[in-house]
Amino acid sequence: MLVSWLQRHCCGCFLLLAVFWLTEKPLPVCAQQVFRISGRQNKAEVHFKFVRNMLIVQAKINNHGPYNFVLDTGCGYMMITDPLLLDSLNLKYKKKLKITGLGEGEDLDAWLVSALHVKIGDIEADNVSAALLGKDVLELSGFAGVPIHGLIGYDFFNSFPVKINFADSTITAFSTHKLPGCRKWTKIPLQIEGKKPYLFANINFNQGSSVPLKLIVDLGAGHPLSVESGWNNNGSMPEKYIAAANLGVGLSGPVNGYMSRVDLMEIGTYQFKQVIAAFPDSCSVMGKLDAVKRNGSIGVDLLKRFVMLFDYQQGYLCLKPNYKFKEPFEHDMSGMEYCSAGAGLNRIIVCRVEPGSAADLLGIEKDDELLAINFKEVSHxxxxxxxxxxxxxxxxxxxxxxxxxxxxxxxxxxxxxxI
Structure with a gap:
């Protein structure tokens, strides 16, 4: 990745790969962190913004805000990525932490803040602990084009069954595990390990035999599929791939590797053909994975094809195909990686051009600014x-x-x- 720009911005039109594949050292437990539905309601519905394969909800912290948080099953702990919130919320930190994430860099400094009151619509929690990053290394605001202040993960999903509907951009939390209308959905077993959900899927590589892989279900990753291990025991490479691809930015820096497709992917009774897959290289992932052994992850570009119901307590994920189910998997066809810039995040700056791509052949370069597409200004x-x-x-x-x-x-x- 380009040092001058990409270490500050999460660029790329394809995915937020590995941004939230965290291997945090455990946070001290200050109090039981359980979200609840306000009043005596049986359910609460929250709307989210779906931006570049991220689910963004508005949260109030200690009655201030609202602030934009990414809802992320791949994040074990609540994380505040904007250090400015420390002063604006008058937060007190208790302990310095080291957080390790995927990427070719060093561990990251963070501080434990506790006793937060967090409210998302009619859903709230008291005495929440969070890790506050000392530096906003992810720069999610530049990637999304809207301000992003942090991530919310395990504590939210572990508190109650959660349904996510991409068709109307709603998240519904239920106060009971006896849920109506889900009997005809496909139920997939979930394993909750290290505060993160895992399932098994069968993957077919290079027209070979099907391989069962253990994958984290990661709402914080934009890719359809990432495979870290278990696919090339014979040392073969996919027939067609993008080499030396910049797959994204993790907490520890850039994540490099390549992208290709898998012939077939099976989740329960559902099959997907020609799925785009990222393959991080060993330098980006070895020694930085969770203590839980896994082969990779499923991201939002695949998960958005379903209505989903997570139930961590009962250990399952229910799936029902939506209108996007049969859409083909496509990757950026320009070769440009870009992000938002400027005070209003309304400028688009090219931060990398893939060698040999369409943009490269035209002479488009890093730091060029994209002004309009087919006479429509990109600021609009x-x-x-x-x-x-x-x-x-x-x-x-x-x-x-x-x-x-x-x-x-x-x-x-x-x-x-x-590809």
Whole structure:
């Protein structure tokens, strides 16, 4: 990854790969951290924003806010990624921590803050402990194009059954495990280990035999599938892949590897063909995985094809296909990685160009600014809209307006499927 920009920004139009694959050392337990539904309601519904494969909810902390938090099953503890909240909320920290995440860098300093009151709609919790990062290394605000202040994970999902519906962008928490209307859903066993959910899926590589893999169900990762181990025992490589790909940024720095596709993936009775998969290299993952042995992770680009019901206490995940179920898996076809910049996060800056890609052949370079696509200014577009256009159709031609070396230019970019 480019040191000057990507260590500050989570770029890439494909995924937030490994951003939340954390292997935290245990936080001290200050009090029971259980979210509850306010009043005597049987359920509570919260709306989320779906931005670049992230589920963003608004949370109040100690009656201040609201602040934007990513809902993330791959995060074992609540984490505040914006250090400015320490002063604005007058937070008191108790202990310095070291947090290890995937990536080719050192452990990260963090501080334990406790006795937080957290409220998300009609859902709240008292005496919540969180890890406050000393530096916002993830820069999720630049990646999302909206301010992001932290992550909420295990404590939320462990408190009650949680249904996630991408069709209407709702999260529903239930006060009972006797849930109506879920009998015809497919129930997948979940193993909750190290405060994170795991399931088994069968993967077929290179037209070979099916391989069972243990995968973390990670709502904080944008990829469809990531495979860290268990796939190439014979030393073979996929026939077609993007080499030396920048897969994202973890807490410990860049995560490198390559991307390809798997022929077939089976989860319960559901099958997916030609699934895009990330393959982190050993330098990014070896020695930095959780104590729980696993082979990889399933991310939001696959999970968003279902209505999901997590029940950590009963140990299952219920799935029902939604309108996105049959959509093909596609990766960015431009070769540009980019993120938001500027005070209003309404500028789009190119932070890396894949060698040999369509953008590279046009001469687009790092630090160029994307101004418009097909005559529409990107300042009036979300990053999600830009992502969707740049992965929309192989051989589609787009008219881009870019600022290159401080000179405005119009160029024709023809999208090219690379994997």
């Amino acid at each position: 577009m979300s990053l999600q809209e830009v992502d969707d256009i740049l992965r929309s159709k192989n051989e589609r031609t787009l008219l881009l307006e870019v600022l290159h070396h401080n000179i405005q230019a119009k160029v024709l970019l023809t999208l090219k499927r690379r």
